[in-house]
Amino acid sequence: MGARILVVDDSTLVTDAFEILFRAAGYDVTTAGTVAEAVGHGRASSIDIMLLDLSLPDGDGLEVLEMLEANGRLPRATLAMTGHDDPKIRQRCLDAGCADVLLKPLPIGEILRHIERHLA
Amino acid sequence: MTTMSHKVDHADTAQRLKSLELQAKEAQTTIEELNARDALKTQFLSNISHDLRTPLAAIITHAEVLRDGMLGDLNEKQRESVTGIVSGGQQLLDMIDEILTYVRGAGDQLTLTRTEFSMIELVDQVRMLNQALAAKKKLTIERLNGDDLPPVYADRDKLKHVLGNLIGNAIKFTPEGGRIWIRMSRYAQDADQLVVEVGDTGRGIAAENHELVFQEFAQVDASPSRPHHGTGLGLAIARKLVELHEGTIWVESELGKGSRFFFRIPLNPARG
Ligand SMILES: Nc1ncnc2c1ncn2[C@@H]1O[C@H](COP(=O)(O)OP(=O)(O)O)[C@@H](O)[C@H]1O
Ligand SMILES: [Mg+2]
Numbered sequence: 001m002g003a004r005i006l007v008v009d010d011s012t013l014v015t016d017a018f019e020i021l022f023r024a025a026g027y028d029v030t031t032a033g034t035v036a037e038a039v040g041h042g043r044a045s046s047i048d049i050m051l052l053d054l055s056l057p058d059g060d061g062l063e064v065l066e067m068l069e070a071n072g073r074l075p076r077a078t079l080a081m082t083g084h085d086d087p088k089i090r091q092r093c094l095d096a097g098c099a100d101v102l103l104k105p106l107p108i109g110e111i112l113r114h115i116e117r118h119l120a
Numbered sequence: 121m122t123t124m125s126h127k128v129d130h131a132d133t134a135q136r137l138k139s140l141e142l143q144a145k146e147a148q149t150t151i152e153e154l155n156a157r158d159a160l161k162t163q164f165l166s167n168i169s170h171d172l173r174t175p176l177a178a179i180i181t182h183a184e185v186l187r188d189g190m191l192g193d194l195n196e197k198q199r200e201s202v203t204g205i206v207s208g209g210q211q212l213l214d215m216i217d218e219i220l221t222y223v224r225g226a227g228d229q230l231t232l233t234r235t236e237f238s239m240i241e242l243v244d245q246v247r248m249l250n251q252a253l254a255a256k257k258k259l260t261i262e263r264l265n266g267d268d269l270p271p272v273y274a275d276r277d278k279l280k281h282v283l284g285n286l287i288g289n290a291i292k293f294t295p296e297g298g299r300i301w302i303r304m305s306r307y308a309q310d311a312d313q314l315v316v317e318v319g320d321t322g323r324g325i326a327a328e329n330h331e332l333v334f335q336e337f338a339q340v341d342a343s344p345s346r347p348h349h350g351t352g353l354g355l356a357i358a359r360k361l362v363e364l365h366e367g368t369i370w371v372e373s374e375l376g377k378g379s380r381f382f383f384r385i386p387l388n389p390a391r392g
Contacts, residue, residue, distance in 0.1 A: 013178035021181060024190035083173060085277065087233050105177035105213070108184040 002027040003048040003119050006075065008038040008064060010056050018051065021108055027115075035059040035067075042068040047075035049115055052098070054082050054089070062096040069097065077118035162223055169220040173213065180209040215351050221281070222336065222353045225360040232275040232364055234389075239314065240266040242276060243302050246283040250291060258296050261287065266304040272314060273388045278361045282369075285354040286318040286381045292348050293379070294322030307384055313367075314387045319380040325373040333371065334359045358383070365389075 005027045007018045015031035022029045030047075032038035035058045041047070042064065054061040061080065068074050077099040082089055085103055093101045099118055102111070183205040185191060194202065224230055240263065247261050254261050283302075290300045298321040307313035325333060325340060332338045336356040339346070355369075362369040367385035 011174045011178070013175050014181075017178040017181040017185075021185050021190070024185060083170065104173075105180060108181060108188065 004028045004030070004045065005115070006038065006041055006047045006050045007031045008050065008056070008061060009033065009053040009081070014053070021111070022115075025112055033057070035061070035063050038064045039067045042073050042075065043071055046073065048077070049118055050075040050078045051102075052078055052080050054080060054093070062093065062098075065097050079114060079118070162227055165219055165223045166227075169216050169223065172216050173220075176209055176213055176216070180206055180213070183209065218351050218353050218357065222351075222357050222360075225357060230278075230360070230364060232278065234273050234275055236271045236273050237276050239269060239272050239279075239304060239316070242280055243283060243304070243316075246280060246287055247302070249284070250287050253288075254291050254300065257291065257294070257298075259291060259294055259298050259300055261290075261300045262302070264301050264303045266302075269304055269306075269314065270387065272385070274365055274385060275361075278364065279385075282358045282361050282383060283316075283318070285358045286383075289354060289381075290318055290320035290322065290379070292350070294320045298322055306387075312387050313384050315382055315384045317380055317382050319378065321378040324375045324377045324379050325371060326375040327373075330371050330373070334369070 005022050007015050007022070007029065008031070009015050009018075010033050012031075012033065015033065019029045019031055030041050030045075032041055033056070035056050038050075038052075038056075042050070050064070052061045052064060056064075065074070065078055074097070078097065080093040080098040080101045081104050082093070082101060083104045090101045100114060102114060106114075183202050186194065187199060187202040187206055189199075221230075243263050243266070247263060250261060287300065287302075294300060300318070300320045303317040303319070305315050307315050329340050333340065334355045337352040338356075339350065339352045341348070342352070359369050362383045362385065365385040366389065367383055369381070369383040371379055371381050373379035
């Protein structure tokens with residue numbers, strides 16, 4: 001079975017699009033729209049890659065990382081997704097333990113390349 | 121008689137003072153109202169840009185998945201059509217991003233992150249990024265010189281944005297078969313400053329519009345039927361970004377005789 005990807009974004013338009021993309025690329029995909037949902041999925045099964053939007057309705061996306069870490073269930077790699085090309089935001093994500101920070105939106109070829117690289 | 125007129129003068133002055141005070145107060149209220157409305161407008165632009173971006177990004181992702189045949193093979197016409205969705209979406213996204221950048225600039229939320237880098241490498245990178253667009257109109261983009269220039273200490277991303285805007289405009293406003301060039305030199309009056317020129321053989325800009333084009337939302341041809349579309353923010357943003365570098369930006373052009381846009385920035389400002 002393919003690696004497991006958790007997509008966290010408050011817009012179902014975004015999670016739906018990624019779900020179709022990653023399924024088509026042969027991955028196992030789960031989606032979440034809130035911090036609570038994401039933490040729930042992360043606790044229930046081990047995640048290889050988490051794509052994490054920073055602004056979620058019930059809190060800051062980086063809280064997901066914090067809570068999963070407290071439970072010893074960190075994904076192998078977390079890629080933060082942000083719309084702002086801001087060095088401060090970038091640093092905050094890296095400090096919180098993200099493996100990389102991707103600027104939304106990214107061409108699908110590049111997203112897939114990032115994921116492969118972090119799975120390797 | 122004299123005392124009388126004095127008295128009248130006093131009363132008059134007091135009255136005039138009072139009315140001036142009133143006017144000043146009214147003006148102050150108007151300024152406050154305008155500022156509040158301006159802040160509201162800025163907030164609105166920022167929110168709407170962000171909210172437009174999300175569904176648009178999803179549309180583009182869906183279209184890319186289809187285009188790349190990830191959900192099954194497409195015939196040539198289908199692929200062309202879906203490719204059109206992707207590029208249309210991307211163009212829209214670029215415009216939204218331009219509005220967002222402008223809003224952040226207007227709100228003084230832009231700060232410089234300086235690093236040392238080679239301007240010629242940056243120019244060549246932006247040239248490469250625009251190659252496909254230029255090729256479509258049979259335009260050439262050349263860098264004429266610059267190999268002997270020292271590195272600059274500046275915000276690479278922001279200058280990339282400036283160059284991107286200038287070259288983007290040159291492509292947009294130059295008819296098929298034209299030429300676009302980039303030339304760099306030290307400023308004649310002050311060798312510590314770098315001058316970058318982006319020139320084209322396009323339609324040019326009349327002298328009376330040289331100031332106007334740098335103003336926000338300003339377009340020489342603003343009619344809805346105009347052949348080129350855009351937000352009219354590109355040069356206003358470019359000016360903002362250049363001025364953040366303590367530089368200046370200007371244009372030399374005549375209608376029908378091409379345009380040369382210049383910006384000048386300190387090569388290596390005191391590091392602090
Ligand atoms: N290279 C150029 N040649 C001719 N006209 C130009 C050029 N660059 C800019 N302009 C004029 O300046 C206007 C403002 O440019 P800009 O701020 O980039 O907005 P936009 O490209 O969205 O129209 C353009 O609409 C055009 O009329
Ligand atoms: Mg423009």
